[in-house]
Amino acid sequence: MNYILTEINEKVCIIKLNRPDVLNSFNREMALGLIAELQKCAIDDNIRAILLTAEGRAFCAGQDLKEVIGENAMPLDQVVREHYNEIIKQLRTIEKPIVCAVNGVAAGAGANIALACDITFAGEKASFIQAFSAIGLIPDSGGTFTLPKLIGMQRASALAFLGEKVSAKEAETMGMIYRCIEQESLYETALSTAKKLSEMPTYGIGLTKRAFNASMNNDLLSQLNLEEELQVLAGNSHDYNEGVSAFLEKRKPNFTGK
Ligand code: T3D
Numbered sequence: 001m002n003y004i005l006t007e008i009n010e011k012v013c014i015i016k017l018n019r020p021d022v023l024n025s026f027n028r029e030m031a032l033g034l035i036a037e038l039q040k041c042a043i044d045d046n047i048r049a050i051l052l053t054a055e056g057r058a059f060c061a062g063q064d065l066k067e068v069i070g071e072n073a074m075p076l077d078q079v080v081r082e083h084y085n086e087i088i089k090q091l092r093t094i095e096k097p098i099v100c101a102v103n104g105v106a107a108g109a110g111a112n113i114a115l116a117c118d119i120t121f122a123g124e125k126a127s128f129i130q131a132f133s134a135i136g137l138i139p140d141s142g143g144t145f146t147l148p149k150l151i152g153m154q155r156a157s158a159l160a161f162l163g164e165k166v167s168a169k170e171a172e173t174m175g176m177i178y179r180c181i182e183q184e185s186l187y188e189t190a191l192s193t194a195k196k197l198s199e200m201p202t203y204g205i206g207l208t209k210r211a212f213n214a215s216m217n218n219d220l221l222s223q224l225n226l227e228e229e230l231q232v233l234a235g236n237s238h239d240y241n242e243g244v245s246a247f248l249e250k251r252k253p254n255f256t257g258k
Pocket of ligand 1: 022023061062063066068076079080105107108110129131132135137140
């Protein structure tokens, strides 16, 4: 069984979680498979954007709980370090836009992986559950970092402690995700967004992602210095030159991501 499906559509790599019978919960093979695909996307110049989604009725129910029980279970620290920390590091440090289409329930690590993507759409049947507290764990996969920043400490605390299900619409309203979409048009909307991004100046978009990441820890002055540094990099790019030339020549630009 191939637990991670990939397809290249023009300049977009579509990655699908594929264990629908267990709501795409992560066993080790699926976690390592996702990491490997993300690593490939990071270094392949032909891939300019990524779409992450899943097969079946769920997006992802987090850790496969059958794999972490019993005498052959992997130690928790190894699971967190080698699976979830690595997935989140990849999602946040790949300097290419990553769009997520949450097609159904996203629970535990599944929820926080969706929230670590750059632009997250969810179908109106989707939901988000910080399922960790129900089994005595803390939110991992960057949840303790991302969630308070997205929705504020009060809501983050309530959702993490109570483990309540949040609908896609509520998630949109509280700023947890970018947009809730009619279920039937979710995939097409997410794919067309990823395709649109893949034709844009993706080098500059990648630098924007780097700046946003840094802004989580920087004060204003450090961030202004970083903007100056990154703007020089962006300004020396092919795409900046092309964008300005195309504007002045009143033609469509041809961006290369360089
Ligand atoms: O090592 C570590 O544990 C550290 C890592 C932690 C990261 C984490 O993600 S911890 C959180 C783990 N996830 C959960 O606790 C969520 C468990 N699942 C659920 O609460 C529910 O399944 C859902 C709310 C997500 C969906 O509910 P529902 O009613 O739509 O579906 P269901 O009937 O519960 O599940 C359908 C099947 O998927 C079912 O199998 P069956 O009965 O048809 O053979 C169920 O057992 C299976 N399934 C769902 N989630 C998991 C799972 N199997 C293994 N692991 C799961 N996480």
